[in-house]
Amino acid sequence: MDRTIFLKNLSTVPAEWSLANDLCLVDDRPGQLFYSLSLRSPCALRLIICPGQARSIRRNVTVQLDAAAATVEIFSLLRGSDGDDARMDLSIVHRAAQTISQCTIQTIADGHCSIALQTCVSIAHPACQADLSCRSLLLTPSARVEVSPRMDIQATDARCTHGTTLGGPDPEQLFYLMSRGIDTEMAKKLIAEATAAKIFASIPKI
Numbered sequence: 504m505d506r507t508i509f510l511k512n513l514s515t516v517p518a519e520w521s522l523a524n525d526l527c528l529v530d531d532r533p534g535q536l537f538y539s540l541s542l543r544s545p546c547a548l549r550l551i552i553c554p555g556q557a558r559s560i561r562r563n564v565t566v567q568l569d570a571a572a573a574t575v576e577i578f579s580l581l582r583g584s585d586g587d588d589a590r591m592d593l594s595i596v597h598r599a600a601q602t603i604s605q606c607t608i609q610t611i612a613d614g615h616c617s618i619a620l621q622t623c624v625s626i627a628h629p630a631c632q633a634d635l636s637c638r639s640l641l642l643t644p645s646a647r648v649e650v651s652p653r654m655d656i657q658a659t660d661a662r663c664t665h666g667t668t669l670g671g672p673d674p675e676q677l678f679y680l681m682s683r684g685i686d687t688e689m690a691k692k693l694i695a696e697a698t699a700a701k702i703f704a705s706i707p708k709i
Contacts, residue, residue: 505524505525506524506526506527506530507528507529508526508527508528508529508530509531510528510530510531510536511529511531511532512704513532516532516536516538517538518534518537518538518539518576518585518648518653519538519541519664520538520539520540520541520543521541521543522540522542522543522544522546522548522698523543523544523546523570524546524691525547525548525647526546526547526548527548527549527551528548528549528550528551529551529553529554530542530550530551530553530554530555530562530564531535531550531551531555532554532560532652533554533555533560533605534561535559535560535561535562536554536562536563536564536569537561537562537563537564537591537595537685538563538564538565538599539564539566540564540565540566540567541567541649541653542565542566542567542568542569542573542575542665543569543570543572544570544572545570545571545572545573546570546573547573547574547575547576548566548574548576548579549553549575549576549577549578549604549706549707550564550566550576550578551577551578551579551615551633551706552564552577552578552579552580552581552591553555553579553580553590554581554586554677555582556582556583556584556699557593557658558586558587558647559587559588559589560581560588560589560590560591561589561590561591562590562591563591564591564592564593565594565595565596566593566594566595566596566604566671567594567596568596568597568602568603568604569580569675570599570600570602571597571599571600571601571635572601572602573599573603573672574602574603574604575603575605575607575625576594576604576605576606576707577593577595577605577607577608578608578702578703578705578706579593579606579607579608579609579620579687580583580608580609580610580611580699580702580703581590581609581610581611581620582610582611582612582613582695582699583610583611583612583613583614583616583617583618584605584613584614585613585614585615585616585656586614586616587614587616587617587618587671588616588617589610589616589617589618589619590618590619590620590621591608591619591620592621592622593601593606593608593619593620593621593622594622594623594625595622595623595633595660595683596625596684597624597625597626597628597631597633597647598627599628600628600629601629601631602628602631602632603632603633604624604632604633604634604635604690605625605633605634605703606633606636606640607695607702608620608633608636608637608638609638609639609640609698609699609701609702610638610639610640610644610650611629611640611642611658611695611698611699612639612640612641612644612646612647612648613640613642613643613646613691613695614642614643615643615645616645616646616695617647617648617649618635618639618646618647618648618649619648619649619651620637620639620648620649620650620651621651621653621657622635622651622652622653623653623654624653624654624655624663624665625651625655625657626654626655626656626657626658626661626663627657627658628658629658629659629660629661630658630660630661631662632655632661632662632663633659633661633662633663633664634663634664634665635652635654635663635665636665636666636667637650637652637662637666637668638668638669639667639669639670640670640671640672640694640698641669641670641671641672642672642684642691642694644646647652648669650667652665652667653704659677663702666682670692671675672690672691676690677690677691677694677695678692680694685687692699
């Protein structure tokens, strides 16, 4: 990547970004953010959304692939615990041929919290590729996660994959940790940390 920008280091976050060169953008800012990114050349964008935990997290992000051969990779981690409320609306629009998008989103919900995730990938041009993966880990019965993934494909030769999973900790992992003398709550925390680390480990080095 030509450069890396951390939103937490900016005094203000632009509502609109027009990109012509490769960029790694790290959205590590808490609170509420609304912004759009437009790739106007065959460049590559890596967007990492990891706002941390806060009582209220809001994200409304649009990525437009406006130039042929433009590519975007999105990695997102949303976490919530007691009393937290997080919502993210993510839209990826393929507005040119031969564009590629890859999106991996992980949510981890603990305690009495609410996380809502809405994603939409739109393709109307030929020879585009899109991959969308949404995974949710619920650590307690009172945690609530709502996931609404959508793909709007109007091109006949697009290559698209998508997958959504939602569930609690792996019983075998819990059993293994508890058989080593670790109590249930700590075992769940260890599984949550390992799940979060897996997301960051999947990100290519900046």
